[in-house]
Amino acid sequence: MFHRALGHINHYSNRGVPFSAWLYRIAHNLVANWHRDNSRRNEVPLEEQTGLPQRAEHPEHALVNNQELESLLKVIRHLPAERQQLLILKFVEGMSNAEIAVIMMRSEGAIKSLYHRTLMTLRDDIAKLENSS
Numbered sequence: 001m002f003h004r005a006l007g008h009i010n011h012y013s014n015r016g017v018p019f020s021a022w023l024y025r026i027a028h029n030l031v032a033n034w035h036r037d038n039s040r041r042n043e044v045p046l047e048e049q050t051g052l053p054q055r056a057e058h059p060e061h062a063l064v065n066n067q068e069l070e071s072l073l074k075v076i077r078h079l080p081a082e083r084q085q086l087l088i089l090k091f092v093e094g095m096s097n098a099e100i101a102v103i104m105m106r107s108e109g110a111i112k113s114l115y116h117r118t119l120m121t122l123r124d125d126i127a128k129l130e131n132s133s
Contacts, residue, residue, distance in 0.1 A: 024103045075125040083118045
């Protein structure tokens with residue numbers, strides 16, 4: 001990512017947002033491109049699917065937990081890229097709505113609204129998934 005940013009630094013123009021927002025946009029685009037290019041392959045890294053419990057957990061509980069996690073990830077992967085980015089910035093990066101607003105070039109109110117709609121969509125999609133099982 002830094003190589004790409006350095007190569008395009010002459011295209012950066014100060015628009016009143018932090019430089020980090022420009023870097024996050026580059027990172028977002030690289031991740032989106034990677035997912036788009038690799039969506040045709042069904043490779044699953046073994047370390048993601050081992051499902052080995054860290055503590056003495058009953059196999060039934062581990063199975064249920066893994067199934068729930070897989071269902072959640074399946075629903076999240078079907079969200080638009082913008083909503084996936086919001087969830088990553090919020091839950092993985094631990095950013096505030098104000099910080100996310102700067103990175104996504106929106107108002108804080110728009111981020112709150114998008115966050116609410118995203119959570120409602122996730123809730124509805126998970127309920128549909130559970131009802132179809």
